[in-house]
Amino acid sequence: MQKSISGQIIIPPQSPSIIPIVNPTMEGEQVEQKTVTLKPLLKGSSNGKRLCRNVIIHGYCKFEGKGCEFNHDTNKSESPQTSPENKNKPAVISSVPAKSVNAPEFVPRFASDPNTNKDPTTVKQQLVEQPSITSISTGFTQFSITNDTNPNMTTTQQRASTVQPQSPSEMLARLGMIPPAQMDPYYYMNQQPVFPRQPLQHHLYSTPLPHISNLAPNQRTVHSFFLPDNIREQLTQRNEAQLMTASARDLGLPLEVHVYHSLCPLETTGEKSSLFYGHASSVYKASCSVDGRTYVLIRIEGYRLVNELSIQVVEAWRRIRHCNIVSVREAFTTRAFGDSSLIFVYDYHPCSTTIYSTYFTPQGQAALYNSSNKNTPLIAESTLWSYITQIASALKTVHASGLAARNIDPKRVLITGKNRIRMNGASILDVLQFESGLNVVRQQQEDLLSFGKLLVALACNSLQAFHDPAQSFEYINRYYSTDLKNVILYLLSKPLPTKNIDEVVVMIGPRILHEINCSQFYNDDLENELSRELENGRLVRLMAKMGFINERPEFDMDPGWSETGDRYLIKLFRDYVFHQVDENGRPVVDMVHVLTCLNKLDAGVEEKIMLMSRDEQSCLIVSFKEIKNCIISAFNDLTSGRK
Secondary structure: OOEOOOOEOOOOOOOOOOOOOOOOOOOOOOOOOOOOOOOOOOOOOOOOOOOOOOHHHHHOOOOOOOOOOOOOOOOOOOOOOOOOOOOOOOOOOOOOHHHHHHHOOOOOOOOOOOOOOOHHHHHHHHHOOOHHHHHHHHHHHHHOOOOOOOOOOOOOHHHHHHHHOOHHHHHHHHHOOOOOOOOOOOOOHHOOOOOOOOOOOOOHHOOOOOOOOOOOOOOOOHHOOOOOOHHEEEHHHHHHHHOOOOHHHHHOOEEEOOOOEEEEEOOOOOOOOOEEEOEEEEEEEEEOOOOOOOOEEEEEOOOOOHHHHHHHHHHHOOOOOOOOOOOOOEEEEEEOOOOOEEEEEEEOOOOEEEHHHHHHHHHHHHHHHHHHOOOOOOHHHHHHHHHHHHHHHHHHHHOOOOOOOOOOOOOOOEEEEOOEEOOOOOOOOHHHHOOOOEEEEOOOHHHHHHHHHHHHHHHHHHOOOOHHHHHHHHHHHOOOOHHHHHHHHHHOOOOOOOOHHHHHHHHHHHHHHHHHHHHHHHHHHHHHHHHHHHHHHHHHHHHHHHHHOOOOOOOOOOOOOOEEEEEEEEHHHHHHHHHHHHOOOEEEHHHHHHHHHHHHHOOOOOOOEEOOOOOOOEEEEHHHHHHHHHHHHHHHHHOOOOO
16 A cells, blocks of 8 residues: 555556556646645545545445545545645546455565666656566466456467466576576476486485494394395385386376276386287286285287187186296276277286396396406306296296296396296287197297297307307306206207106206205395394384374363373383483483383383483382383273264
């Protein structure tokens, strides 16, 4: 609200959010602006009344006609103040109604320069010529707000500015709030539909284990209470991969396919993979609305199912459950992608890679060369025997079911953990190349041949090694044992009626026992690490219960519920565990003390401790068992349903 020099209140012009500064004179008129000295109102004048402030602020006055002595008429063309000295002066007329005062007030972001010219006409011209006002008005078009008072903007331009919103960074750059060359603060908002993946900051979770030697039997480091860093990072990465999502609309994906939603592509290259004999395919991660679990959808694009009996082959594969085979759940056709697509649903194993990407890519070759002790990059023979054992076990189960794997390929065998492999893509080729008279025996012989080719490629570290058998076996004979060479020779031999997977299992019998032994040791290590986290879980539950009880503002219509009765005892125990100080008043941060007290509390031992109030005026001697009973009682009250 502003007052003119003549005492007339000038109402700001009407505008949704921006108040443009315009010339108050009409076009073609010349009004002389002179300084007029304000004179006091004449007591005898009937028109000597000021405009009521309620009308200016609210647009109306609820006391009009009920005793309010101010003027409520906003349609007068004469100045409410007249005197013998200003009678002949031109009146200042407001060109907008009084209700325009409800418009938001424009507050400039930057302070004005004190050296700016104070002439009103010059100031108006400068403000109109500044591009920041136009930028602000244009920037608000993304909220469907336009400046209706601008006569130079046509209706078409207003619609165009509304249809094409600006990004926040572009608007800030045009306003001069950020330099054009500065990093975009809205980078992750503007880069659509690309969703960059931020790497996990593993070094922020825990510090490396310090070098401590000669610890006493009763001494333990803090890190001994938690999982090792490598296992924790691996599990965290898997959890992150399982929870990763993407915008289906921006990526052009359907919102729902059958009972699966939240589709997220798993192919990082952005190219269509043609792994299944020339058929373009795509791989997605999706969540099932039936059980809430995450699955993998392999889509065969543009495939029209000719024979409905081919889909029944998937039912035979569904009955196979093996630790080295990625289980298939179902298969169906859909038009959700805009074409006729064939979908196969498999279990999802996050952070898994193929044998091809692990060993036969430039990154895999570099990693293998760095891990090899010899000058030649070699895969450890123990690792090869582990792969042989797992693939042989999977093939024995598949062949015993009267099926053939047909997927033993470096790009289809997944590595899901430490030396843990799984055969992927089961039943896909059976559906794509379905025939009434499938020769299962011949296909099983092809499985053994593909098994041998894979072992030659891994042992020689080259996918082209099979094309030169003499040199390849010379290389294998030089760096690996005779048993491994004999197994490969048997797999690559000519098909015979007596050649089957059972003979391979007999040949690798002693290696199977070694693999079982290593698996049991690894299982013991994981159980040992799990026992540590089991203790941590118990302690977290205790701390969560104490957090629900302590410092609760109100419960059961009692504002002091957490400070009275058994709850006060829990508060003192919280101070005893976490808020201790030494003789100099410094906080005592002792993890061993915290873990010891919480373990004793969870066990409910009879050991007694002394709890002291914060003012040191009262002491209580209680046992851990009594404190545990108090926590159980208070937590039961909270979960009883009372308010």
